[in-house]
Amino acid sequence: MDVSQYLEIFIDETKEHIQSLSDQLMILEQEPDNEDCINEIFRAAHSLKGMAGTMGYKRMQNLTHDMENVFTEVRNGNMKVKSNLIDVLFQGLDALEQYLTSIQETSDEGTNDNENIIKALNQILEEELGGGDGKAAAPAAAPAAEAAPAAEAPAAAPAADGGKWDQIKLDESQASVLSAAAAQGQNVYGITVYIQESCILKAARAFLVFKAIEEMGEVVVSNPSSQDIEDEKFEFDFSMYVISAEPIDKLIAAAKSVSEIENVVGQAVDTSKFAAAEDTGEEPAPEAESKEETKPAPAAAGAKTEAKSGDSKQAAAAAGGAAPKKTGKPVANRTVRVDIEKLDDLMNLVSELIIAKNSLVSATTSVAEGEKNQAVNEQIEYLESVTTNLHESVMKVRMVPIESVVQKFPRMIRDLQKKLDKKMELYMSGEETELDRTVVDEIGDPLMHLLRNSADHGLEPNDVRVERGKPEVGSIILNAYQDGNNVVIEVQDDGNGIDVEKVKAKAIERGTITADQAAVMSDKEIIDLLFLPSFSTAKQVTDVSGRGVGLDVVKSKIEALGGDVSVKTTLGEGSTFTIRLPLTLAIIQSLMVEVGGEKYAIALGSIDTIEDIPASAVKLVQAKEVMQLRGNVIPLVRLADVLDTESLKDPNENLVVVVVKKGDSQAGVVVDNLIGQQEIVIKSLGKYINGSKIISGATVLGDGEVALIVDANVLL
Amino acid sequence: MTEENILGTGVEYEKIQYMVIRLGDEHYGIDIKYIDNIVRMQHITRVPKIQNYFKGVINLRGEVIPVMSLRIKMGLPDDEYTNITRIVIIKLESDAAIGILVDEVKEVVTLDETCIDKVAYDSKDERTNYITGVGKNNGGLISLLDMHLIIGEKEPS
Numbered sequence: 001m002d003v004s005q006y007l008e009i010f011i012d013e014t015k016e017h018i019q020s021l022s023d024q025l026m027i028l029e030q031e032p033d034n035e036d037c038i039n040e041i042f043r044a045a046h047s048l049k050g051m052a053g054t055m056g057y058k059r060m061q062n063l064t065h066d067m068e069n070v071f072t073e074v075r076n077g078n079m080k081v082k083s084n085l086i087d088v089l090f091q092g093l094d095a096l097e098q099y100l101t102s103i104q105e106t107s108d109e110g111t112n113d114n115e116n117i118i119k120a121l122n123q124i125l126e127e128e129l130g131g132g133d134g135k136a137a138a139p140a141a142a143p144a145a146e147a148a149p150a151a152e153a154p155a156a157a158p159a160a161d162g163g164k165w166d167q168i169k170l171d172e173s174q175a176s177v178l179s180a181a182a183a184q185g186q187n188v189y190g191i192t193v194y195i196q197e198s199c200i201l202k203a204a205r206a207f208l209v210f211k212a213i214e215e216m217g218e219v220v221v222s223n224p225s226s227q228d229i230e231d232e233k234f235e236f237d238f239s240m241y242v243i244s245a246e247p248i249d250k251l252i253a254a255a256k257s258v259s260e261i262e263n264v265v266g267q268a269v270d271t272s273k274f275a276a277a278e279d280t281g282e283e284p285a286p287e288a289e290s291k292e293e294t295k296p297a298p299a300a301a302g303a304k305t306e307a308k309s310g311d312s313k314q315a316a317a318a319a320g321g322a323a324p325k326k327t328g329k330p331v332a333n334r335t336v337r338v339d340i341e342k343l344d345d346l347m348n349l350v351s352e353l354i355i356a357k358n359s360l361v362s363a364t365t366s367v368a369e370g371e372k373n374q375a376v377n378e379q380i381e382y383l384e385s386v387t388t389n390l391h392e393s394v395m396k397v398r399m400v401p402i403e404s405v406v407q408k409f410p411r412m413i414r415d416l417q418k419k420l421d422k423k424m425e426l427y428m429s430g431e432e433t434e435l436d437r438t439v440v441d442e443i444g445d446p447l448m449h450l451l452r453n454s455a456d457h458g459l460e461p462n463d464v465r466v467e468r469g470k471p472e473v474g475s476i477i478l479n480a481y482q483d484g485n486n487v488v489i490e491v492q493d494d495g496n497g498i499d500v501e502k503v504k505a506k507a508i509e510r511g512t513i514t515a516d517q518a519a520v521m522s523d524k525e526i527i528d529l530l531f532l533p534s535f536s537t538a539k540q541v542t543d544v545s546g547r548g549v550g551l552d553v554v555k556s557k558i559e560a561l562g563g564d565v566s567v568k569t570t571l572g573e574g575s576t577f578t579i580r581l582p583l584t585l586a587i588i589q590s591l592m593v594e595v596g597g598e599k600y601a602i603a604l605g606s607i608d609t610i611e612d613i614p615a616s617a618v619k620l621v622q623a624k625e626v627m628q629l630r631g632n633v634i635p636l637v638r639l640a641d642v643l644d645t646e647s648l649k650d651p652n653e654n655l656v657v658v659v660v661k662k663g664d665s666q667a668g669v670v671v672d673n674l675i676g677q678q679e680i681v682i683k684s685l686g687k688y689i690n691g692s693k694i695i696s697g698a699t700v701l702g703d704g705e706v707a708l709i710v711d712a713n714v715l716l
Numbered sequence: 717m718t719e720e721n722i723l724g725t726g727v728e729y730e731k732i733q734y735m736v737i738r739l740g741d742e743h744y745g746i747d748i749k750y751i752d753n754i755v756r757m758q759h760i761t762r763v764p765k766i767q768n769y770f771k772g773v774i775n776l777r778g779e780v781i782p783v784m785s786l787r788i789k790m791g792l793p794d795d796e797y798t799n800i801t802r803i804v805i806i807k808l809e810s811d812a813a814i815g816i817l818v819d820e821v822k823e824v825v826t827l828d829e830t831c832i833d834k835v836a837y838d839s840k841d842e843r844t845n846y847i848t849g850v851g852k853n854n855g856g857l858i859s860l861l862d863m864h865l866i867i868g869e870k871e872p873s
Contacts, residue, residue, distance in 0.1 A: 352778055598762065643764040683780040685773060686812045688867065689766050698761070698773055698780040706761040706775045 007107060010055050012337075014100050017044045017051075022093055022411050025086060029414075032081035042071045048096070053259075054204035056211065057109040060099045066121045067092050073125060088120045090411070165190030165239040165269070168223040174241075177220055181243040182271035189217075189248050191255070191266035192239040199260040203232040209261065212254040217244025236262070241269070340437055343398050350387070350394050351587060351681040355700050357387050358678070362702030388679065391587055399434035402480055402489070405444045406431055409451060409478065416455045423462050423473040424455060430480035435487050439561050439581055443489070446554040446565075450491040450577050451476060453551070458495035458575060468572070470494065486563075486605060487583060492576040498569040500526050527567055531555040562696070564713055566663045578663070588682060590699075592675035592707065593658065596645030599707040601680050601699055602669070606712040608661040610674065612654050627668050629659065636668045637715045642694060647672055660712035667716050682709060729828040734851065736822040736858055737804065739787055743822065745851055745858040746804065752813055753805040754821055757797050771795075774815060776805065783815035789866060790846060795819075806863060814867055825858070827851045832860065 024041045027034060045068040052060035067089060073079045095114040102110040168190075170178070182188050193209050195202055206229045213219060222229065222240035229238055244251060248266050255264040360380055406428055413426040435443070459465075459474035466472050477492040500523045507513045507529050513521070531551050558565045562582045569575035582588070582605065590601040591610075611629065618625050618636060625636040636657070640647040649672045657668040680699040696711035734745030753776070760772040760783050769788040773780050783803055787795050795801070795817050803815040832849040846866050851858040 355778055645762075645764070685763065685780065686782050686814070688784075688812070688814055689763060689770055689773075689782045694765065695763055698763075700775045700778055700780065704775055705759060706773050706780055708761065708763060708773075 007055070007103075010051055011100065011104055014048060014051060014096075017048045018093060018096055018100065019407060020044045021048075022090075023407070025089055025093070026410050026414065028081055029083070029086045038071065038075050042068065042075055045071055050201045050204065054201060054207065056208070057099065057103065059109050059111075059113055060096065063092060063095060063099075063114055063118060066118045070121055070125055079125070085124050088117060088124060090415075092117050092121065164192045164223070164237065165241060165266075168221055168239055168241060170221060170241075174221045178241060178243065179271045186243050186245060187248070188269050188271055189242045189244065189251065189266050190239065190269045191242055191251065191264065192237055193255055193264050194237045194262040196260045196262045197236050199236075201260075202234070202236070203230055205258055205260050206234075206238060208258040209255045209264075212258060213240075213242055213244075213251055216246045216251055216254060217242045242266075338397075340398075343394070343437070347394055347398070350391050354387050354391065354587060354679060354681055355702075357383055358702035359704070360702070391679075395436070395583075395587075398437050400437050400440050401432045401434050402440055402443070402487075403431040405440055405447065406478060406480075408444075409448070412448065412451065413455065413476065416452065420456060421461075422455070422459055424459055424476060425473050426451075426476050426478065428478045433480040433482055433487055433489075435581060436583070442557065442561055443579070443581070446557045446579065447478070447489065447491065449551070449554045450579075451478070454491055454493035454495065454575075454577075458493035458497075460496050482583070483580075487581045489579040489581070490576055491579075492574065494574040497571040497573055497575050498527055498530070498567070499571055503527065503529060527569065530567070531565070559713075564662060580663070588680060590678055590680045590709070591658065592678050593639075593656075593671040594673040594675055595639045595643060595671050596648055598643075598645060599675065599701065599705070600639070600643070600671075601678070601707050601709045602658060602660070602712055603709070604677065606660045606662065608659040608666060611657040611659060611668070613657055614654050615652055618655065627657065629666070629668070632666065634659065634666045634668050636670055638670045639710070640670075640672070642715065643710075660715065662713050662716045665716050667712075669710075669712065669715060680707075680709070729830055731826050731828045733824055733826050734858065734860065735804070735824055736853075737802075737818040738820040738822055739790070739818060740792060743856060743858045744786075744818075745825070745827075745860045746806070746863060747860075748824060750806050750808055750863050751804060752807040755803045755805065755815075757801040757803065757817075771817060774803065776813070776815075779813070781805065781813050781815050783817060784867070785817050786866070787817070806867065808863060808867060816866075825851070825853045827853065827858075835859075 021041060021044045024037050024044070027037050028041065031037065045064055049061055049064040049068055052058075052064060070079075070085070070089070074081060092114075095112070095117055098112065099109045102108060178188050191213070193206070195205050199205055210219060210222075210226070210229075219226075220241045220243055222238060224234045224238060228234060242251065248268060252264045252266050255261060357380075360383070364376060364380060409428065410426055413424060416422075417424055454476045455474075459476070460468070460470075462472050462474075465474060475494050477490070479492065480487065480489045482488075503526050504513075504518050504521075507526070508515050508518055512529060512532060518526070531554075555565050558579055558581070563580050565577060565579045567575055567577050582603075589604040591604055591607055593600055593602060609629075611627075613627055617627055619627070621633070625638070626633050627636050628634075638647070647670075655670050656672070656674060657670055658674075659666055659668050678701075682697045683699060685695065685698055694711055694714045695708045697709045698706050699709060701707050733748040735748050735751055737744050737746060755774075755776065758774055760774055762772040763770065763782075769785050771783045771785050773782050775781075785795050787793065798819070800820045802818055802821045804818055804821065805813050805815050807813050831852045833852070834849050835847055846862050847859045848862045849860045851860055
């Protein structure tokens with residue numbers, strides 16, 4: 001049996017279970033008596049253990065086993081949840097995550113046994129279960145559970161003595177293999193394995209038995225077949241013929257070492273009867289028997305577990321563990337896991353389709369007005385709406401909620417709370433907000449930086465907060481929502497806010513700006529200095545943040561994703577970092593403009609309005625051109641100058657001004673002409689070209705020409 | 717004895733095919749394994765504020781590809797576009813494609829190691845920085861270009 005085909009599912013499900021464990025532990029810490037929560041944890045740990053065992057990851061299985069032991073005691077009311085227990089459990093989760101990462105990378109769990117965690121768990125177990133007898137009871141508890149069925153085993157054994165291997169029908173080649181092995185002096189054994197009826201992962205146990213036996217010998221044939229066993233198409237026993245040089249006792253011991261095995265019976269068989277069977281060429285009776293037995297098995301298996309579940313608590317737990325799996329199946333059928341690369345391919349094809357559509361549009365518009373065919377126009381309009389819808393659908397497929405990224409933050413804040421010795425609370429909203437998969441994968445780190453920043457620099461120590469009349473527990477708010485073609489993520493804290501004077505002093509001290517410059521800079525400009533590389537205002541360098549990397553990394557990462565980050569702060573009241581990200585990365589609506597005979601695209605999302613102003617309306621302030629727009633004075637940027645080209649327009653003519661915005665700031669971009677709105681596919685300029693910050697990419701126009709995309713954010 | 721030498725006595729010289737291109741009066745060779753395509757001169761979209769040896773970008777079957785002027789990179793006078801100016805599309809291993817402007821594409825020649833001489837490094841001459849050797853072919857000399865150095869980020873010192 002090959003487990004590699006299950007590896008991906010294993011990784012996905014383990015991730016889900018670990019996340020669920022983490023979430024529930026957080027809740028449990030707040031409400032130590034929440035029974036639903038304890039049950040949920042138990043179920044997740046139990047499934048984890050089962051899956052790790054199935055896949056043969058022993059270390060992972062051991063760790064989850066010990067964690068599960070603790071949960072069992074908690075569930076039975078034998079011990080209370082305490083902070084130190086939660087700490088150890090979280091360490092355990094971290095260790096599980098490490099196993100998982102290692103499995104993901106190398107499909108091997110690594111060699112770290114995490115003994116200290118296991119020891120800590122058992123120690124807590126001992127202490128909690130009370131004094132001297134607890135000491136004995138705790139280690140005994142685990143073996144006891146396994147020992148009980150073992151104790152029953154001898155009782156059951158005689159009944160099943162002899163095993164069922166003689167029911168296996170051998171075909172000619174198998175019989176001859178066995179006979180040949182016997183002739184060579186090898187031992188041929190018949191083995192029958194009985195699995196506990198409460199076992200919920202029969203196939204997995206059977207697999208482990210096979211694995212153990214195959215280490216010492218060769219399984220020639222089994223009943224039911226290995227395929228049926230893999231598919232769980234058997235009751236609670238299976239038989240096999242094994243060729244091995246080892247004594248039978250060793251094989252039986254190996255098979256018994258697998259948990260949830262009730263009994264193993266085996267003995268050497270006389271191969272001469274195979275020869276006889278070979279001669280007669282038929283063995284009708286056993287065949288009929290075995291068929292009868294295997295056929296009703298799947299149905300009976302289900303019925304039996306259900307019937308048993310009423311009896312004992314243990315079985316109830318087992319059924320509970322199985323339940324989520326059963327309900328999981330129909331859901332899985334409604335969704336499909338798709339490789340992100342396939343979606344990328346699909347996206348590329350849609351992009352090409354849109355380029356082709358654009359060429360068609362430009363080809364028909366260049367035809368003289370009179371020759372235009374009404375029908376062609378209609379079809380092109382239809383094609384346009386189809387491609388736009390197609391694009392939207394593909395985009396939606398690629399969208400995932402940011403939940404997958406933010407769900408790890410409560411845990412992080414919890415850890416920070418202990419590390420920084422500050423009380424704080426994280427409030428999250430808008431986790432369901434969706435973003436392109438590639439963006440979601442990238443925003444985790446920047447968000448983490450911002451949250452740490454808020455926790456470390458933003459929030460004051462608790463005593464200071466009380467002095468200032470603020471609630472003792474600081475709050476950090478993570479809020480996400482969609483705003484037009486953007487997704488906005490805010491990280492807000494009610495801490496001290498940014499001290500502009502301190503930043504100013506620091507900047508001057510570091511030589512980033514001169515005192516003269518500082519005097520004329522606005523507060524906002526000063527705060528923006530924080531986003532410069534190697535600029536940290538933390539008075540103390542801590543483990544959490546303050547190594548001078550952070551905000552600049554956040555900024556560059558967000559900008560690489562086509563977004564931007566800004567900050568608003570009020571001294572003494574707190575600060576808000578706002579990340580703005582584009583909903584899509586590949587295809588955008590843009591305004592095409594002409595400057596100096598060249599065509600450029602400006603993302604429609606960043607455009608506020610378009611103004612037509614007389615040349616005389618341009619005023620000079622501090623030798624910089626500005627214009628007035630509805631009472632606001634906004635700076636003017638002549639795109640021709642920025643792009644090193646010459647405007648082809650008469651300077652006395654009216655100016656065409658595209659007013660772009662970023663957050664609250666505006667700027668007027670002067671262009672020669674407007675061409676119109678167009679859906680464009682963003683292409684990268686490649687890694688060879690650099691130094692052109694203002695150009696964020698290129699696109700292929702309908703006529704095959706390349707137009708550059710101007711990043712209006714850089715102009716502001 | 718002489719016959720043995722002609723037969724090479726088992727020593728197999730590596731043979732490499734080069735695409736011969738012309739820049740001004742000189743001929744240069746580009747290892748053919750790096751060449752993806754050769755296209756006619758077409759409109760190059762200027763990209764502002766980039767390295768001076770980049771002319772801009774072109775559209776090659778829907779892909780945006782940067783175009784480099786080999787002349788400027790090698791310190792020669794700027795390109796003059798004619799009917800025989802070509803853009804050679806280069807792909808280094810899995811790297812993205814890049815276009816290189818040449819005055820003319822001549823032919824493909826096969827050179828083995830015996831026809832290639834190493835060149836002395838001359839730090840004053842920018843051209844020698846990008847040349848791995850000089851190949852002799854039918855009496856003509858071909859300077860063999862090191863495409864990794866030409867395309868790579870490394871600026872000549």
